[in-house]
Amino acid sequence: MEWFEYLSWGNTGWGDELLQGLGVTLSLALVTLPIGLALGLLVAAASVSRSRIATSSALLFTTTIRGLPELLTLFMIYHGVGLLINKLLKFFDPSAGFFELSPFVAGTVALGLVFGGYAGEVLRGAWQALDKGQREAALALGMGRLHIFRRIELPQMLRLALPGLGNLWINLLKDTALVSVIALNDLMRMANIAVGSTKKPFLFFLTVCLIYWLICIFFECCIAAMEKRANRGIRTASLTRS
């Protein structure tokens, strides 16, 4: 079949180019994940804190970031931060050349913000679901706040937050496709380039869809396994037929 020829390796096929694009997509998602998680943890910490300013700024951040289209956030970061950096550069050094924000960095920042906004809500829910008595017991034992967080709160939070975070990870993988719009050579854009040269749009976009689908199914299985492992010490009342 001629379709396979288009997807083969080497100079005639686009298989290796698509694979490169997949590498960029996955690395973007993997770089964004820790940034987003750290931000989410920060937001969650702010929203459970006793400071009025911290809670309201966390609320403002999560509602704004969740109310905006991801594409708009991406453009705001890509163009906005780019312009800002250029203005600052011109201000400090009028002879400075034009600085171009790399699409990868812009994508990481924008997707990290989106992930952080949603993860903040997920982690806050998990944090508030913890048993207060445990914290009190730890305080009574003389444990410090950081110590309590690391040894008692965080491990349990992760178990409760895992389903929500898993969904966010899948969403993040899918949202990376948006970065192709600001000309990062991810899977989606590689397909675009291939279409431009071969004039076989259906074939390539279907292939891309199938690749994304496979990745999502793979990670769904991983998350299910992680959830099973995280819940191994939990006695459930449900009478599941196994």
Next chain:
Amino acid sequence: MFDLLINYWPKYLDGAVMTLQLTFFSVVIAALLSLPLAMVRQAGARIYQWPIRLYVSFFRGTPLLAQLFLVYYGSGQFRPELAELGLWWFFRDPFYCALLTFSLNSTAYQIEILRGGLQAVPYGEVEAGIAIGMPRSLLYRKIILPHCYRIALPALGNEIILLLKGGAIASVITLMDLMGQTRRVFSQTFDITAYFWAALFYLAITTVFVLFWRMLETRLSRHIHFNLTDMPAKTTATTARKMKESTHVC
């Protein structure tokens, strides 16, 4: 900052109308399609369940952008065939393509939401309906569906907001929705406030929608949030007594 809004507000308005139209029609089409499919997915035969599962998994497991490209650009590969069938006018238009893609995508999400709702209807209610001899259609109309939609309402609201936001990618296939107009304004002015205003418009739309949806939720579950203080003073005492008696009976 404000002069940009003064100069370009008609553009933003056009875009917002387009965004709202696209979201509204997609949601309505998806709502019509998803209900029968969710019912089959919940209670139909295995052979009918599998295609629906596959459909839902595909549309939830791939980026909306890729789906949109598959429909809009992908249809170009079959242009002669589509023209022969008399369907080319449909696939040539970015609005129809976006509408088709978003409807299909939202249908997949709404099937899952409604399935959850159908599962959560207490079986006792259905049994009671069967016990008094309700036929299946009446059972669905009077007992299962009202309860199902009440359970599913918050999740449906979330899905509509996601679709509204996801709709921004229609601007990539040259559709002039709110995002598309914003991108054009930015490319003409190179003024970052263009995006700032768009952000405010999106936030305003979602906020209004959230408030509206919350009203709908309260209205549909008013029998749960039943409050004695809302009643006229005269009837309160007797109603309270009746309610007390009825709980004793249970």
